[in-house]
Amino acid sequence: MATDQEMKSEFKRSGFKLVEEDEILKRCVTLCINYSLTPSELVSSWELYHLNRQCIDQTVTKDEIDGFIVHLHNQQKEAILKEASGLHIYSHRDVDMLLDGIPEDTEEVIVTTPTNKSQRLHPDPFDSVNRSKDYGYSSAKSAGHVTPFGRRVDKFVVKFSLGDATANAENGNKNDVESSEDDMIIKRVQTSHRCSLKVNGSGPEPGCRFMYDRTEDRFNALENRIRKHADAFAASGLYEEQVDPAVASQRSIFAVGMICCDGEGHLNDKSILLQSSAMRTSGQRVPLDLNRLNQFSIFPGQIVGIEGQNPSGHYLTASKLLDSVPLTATPDVDLPPAKKQNLDQEVLAVADESREKSEVSFVIASGPFTTSDNLMFEPLNELLAYVKRKPPQLLVLLGPFVDSEHPEIKKGTVDATFDEIFQIEVIRKLQDYVEFMGSEVRVVLVPSIRDANHDFIFPQPPFNIRIPDLEHQMTSLSNPGTFEANQVKVGCCTVDVLKHLSGEETSKNPSGVPIDRMSRLASHLLRQQSFYPLYPPPESLPYDSSLAPKALQIPSIPDILLLPSDMRYFVKVLSIGEGEDAAKCVCVNPGRLAKGEGAGTFVELTYNGGPESMHASIISI
Template identity: 90%
Template sequence: MATDEEIKREFNRSGFALVEEEEILERCVTLCINYSLKPSELVSSWELYHLNRQIIDQTVKKDEMDGFLLHLQNQQRESIMKEEAGLHIYSNRDVDMILDGIPEDTTEETVTTPTNNSQRLHPDPFDSINRSKDYGYSTGKSAGHVTPFARRIDKFVVKFNIGNNVEAQAENGHNNDVESSEDDMIIQRVQTSHRCSLKVNGSGPEAGCRFMYDRTEDRFNALENRIIRHADAFAASGLYDEQVDPAVASQRSIFAVGMICCDGEGHLNDKSILLQSSAERTSGQRVPLDLNRLNQFSIFPGQIVGIEGQNPSGHYFTASKLVDSVPLTVTTDVDLPPAKKQNLDQEVLPLADESREKTDVSFIVASGPFTTTDNLLFEPLNELLAYAKRKPPQLLVLLGPFVDSEHPEIKKGAVDATFNEIFHVEVLRKLQDYVEFMGSEVRVVLVPSIRDANHDFIFPQPPFNIHIPDLEHQMTSLSNPGTFEANQVKVGCCTVDVLKHLSGEEMSKNPSGATTDRMSRLASHLLRQRSFYPLYPPPESLPYDSTLAPKALQISSIPDILLLPSDMRYFVKVLSLGEGEDAVKCVCVNPGRLAKGEGAGTFVELSYKGGPESMHASIISI
């Protein structure tokens, strides 16, 4: 049974202060009993509730507990529905139908498999509903069925704006241009002003690569090389003393570089923090780390840090200063092997337009799922492409999952087509129609997800193997994570929910009374650690490959734009590394999910003109 002291301790570890302590703790004990939660699980749920509400104040108040109760009830309900959705009992009639090819009784409104192969492979590309019925994607619903997504009232509502732009819509305002033309039978073709250049920096795994062969030695070497690389960067900066083994007893103040680890399973706490140094440069031993003297820090397992402090006994390293950011150095993508670079734009830009073309680029960024959970009609994707036709960007960036392995119908196997067929017909063919309709001025970038049922379940992940004649320069697939340059604007993206993973493992301490933006802090960890996924060990659900990770996850230079889709609340934030004039800025974007359950989600429309100061971004509900 959870006690007041345990719950209070967990809140304090996560950096939350209790305003009305006695009443809140009594309420929390009741919640733990009613919902069978451990104190750590209760606080983790509170953190998610706190982040979704975008509450800046790191306090727990009594008047917020009713909303938190509803949040727990929704979590419980979703968990029960998820378990029931995966249950399917087959009858003898099901088996007979499969063996004998007997169609089901049409009175039960269950879709049958088409007998005409040409109908399967070449459906009408503009008839989404009929195609879904023919393929069995519509989960047994008739073509005339109006889905909850189609019944939504507020369409293309601007949820959030950042930056100054004369075309910016007011918060919660409507895009009248889209609304007024939504029901038009003929969409007027609008051309983008300029075609953007595109260069893929291919440091990720290639299609068809070998994976799932990593050994214990590979995992050790990957961690060892990462510690050494960071230690060399600290030494090259000239800002710190010579590095010393933190496990060796010393009466003087020393400087050491190592990786944050947890002593055992569970979350980090004051008593479980360890520092692991390099086995090649030092002893490689893990030494307990005391951070009580610090008034501010943010750590997580796998983080490489520089520590100033003392270890007089040789058993405990007491820190007086913690440096969690690798010193900024001049690192360019030229360091990558030439074979790993692929220039997708062969045209030579006129000299007169060169300066403007380098910095001016417009994006629409959306993250999957691209269909609602009640069907496989891909209605949100259709709406997004219709919007992109009316307000065409230079670059349409789509982040997976596309054929979501977590979709109820995919999990139950209730479709009569392969995952590749669904991907090619419902996604690629629609994108091909979009590109052909808009002309050569637009480009599409696709990034896979480990949740894609039609792709390799591995991280880092190779790109989709897409080969469409005459459109290879307009439709491009990246690895996950991946980086590219559009008009020399550097963009990095990763579809693994690293923000959510870091949120569950991070331990932080802030000065009393100080308010911090936690989402900015979580996103900054990637830039400070120069890694798309700095957390180690990764969750069991992540198929992490230590042989592919070292090169693929490394951020060689700070990108101008960082795309991090997450289940957490959407945002557009400007991150800053360094101080003063030497500070490097990066725009971090979480577009949210295009589809949420049976309803609509969000996407981002972004115009980048030279830097964050002249950028404009809008988060739009579809």
């Protein structure tokens, strides 16, 4: 049974300060009893609730408890519905089905292979109304049925804006949505100049051999990460000579190693271990005491530099923790230089390589691209209608495209292959878009491990897209992947690394100092120079150690970092380093284009040389 003291210690360990402590603890203990939760589980749920509300203040007030109770109730309801797979919740859609005149004996449909492919594939991929009659996976809706997504009132409303430029979205103007064909031609003529595009080729290639990694591969991947960071600290010349942290010493020492957890649970101040390099030192794990530090943020798999003392040889007491590799670090000599594919028809001159960054306009959206009640891909249709009216130089689409978590996909009730859905609902529409808009626009696709039509592996190879005459306008990256548009470096990863880090991170912050946790989580990737620095990864992630060393490395801080997440959308400017030498990076979480049966968000971003002259808007679709 939970006690007030246990609850208080869990909140304190997570960095939260309680206002009106007695009242809050009393209500939290009651919640633990009512929802059968431990204090640790309750505080973890509070952290998720706190992050989704994007609260900067790390305080808990009794006024927030009522909203938290609703959050817990929804979590429990979702868990019950997930366990009861045979349970059916009746809604307005069941009534609509009966009113449409569908006989009762058609509830259980026997899925067969259509004799004519045209019976499944509708003639116009942009026609969402007639699809229900022609396409096999239309969720049995009549032609006149209006989906919850189609009933939304406000379209293209700016949720958040960053920069000096005035937001230029429609803000709910429905007249612009019904643009005429003549207006579309005028917009196409006014499209800005085409941007250059170079794709970094350090990720896996299509058709690569995966899931054959050995224990040796996993060991070498971790050992090389520790060694690389140790070399970077040594090359900076700012720190003492590195020694073995497991060897007893009466003087202050400096050591580099990886944060580990002593057990399978959540990292806490009693279970922190430091694992050093096996090649340079003993490779042993030594308990790490961080109680003397006023501020830190650590997670399993993080490579850190530690200044401290270990007089007995059994416990390293830290006086300083360094979680960032010096920016002057030299590249890893063991890794070959990344190949870059120039996707321009003309070959850039050597002089162009050193030119200053020019302006680039982006529209960035992350899947799912269809709502959970059908496979009509209405959000994607709306997004393409928007970029036809306001064409960016680069349209970046982040998976999943054919979401393996979609109810219809999970139940296997569709009568088309996953690849057919992808080709018709995504590729064909994008092909029509670039052909209509001309050579000025480009499209970049990044897969997700949730894509049902692609390899279930991380790091992940790109989609194998081969369209004659359009290969310079439509391209796919690996996951994670990097590219350059007009010399602007962009990195992206569709695995929800922010959510994974949020569940494993342990931090301590000075009291009274506001903390932006989302910025801190995103900064971990840049400080660790890795798209996925967490180790061990969760069981749900198909992590391949033989592919990871090259593909996950961030050799230099990008100008823009795209990290789609289930957490609340944001656009933030991250600063790595100190003083005038600090490097800045724009981190973007566009949110999901579709959320359940409703609309989600996407990002419109114009980057002109640096974050100071950038404008970004988060727009609800």
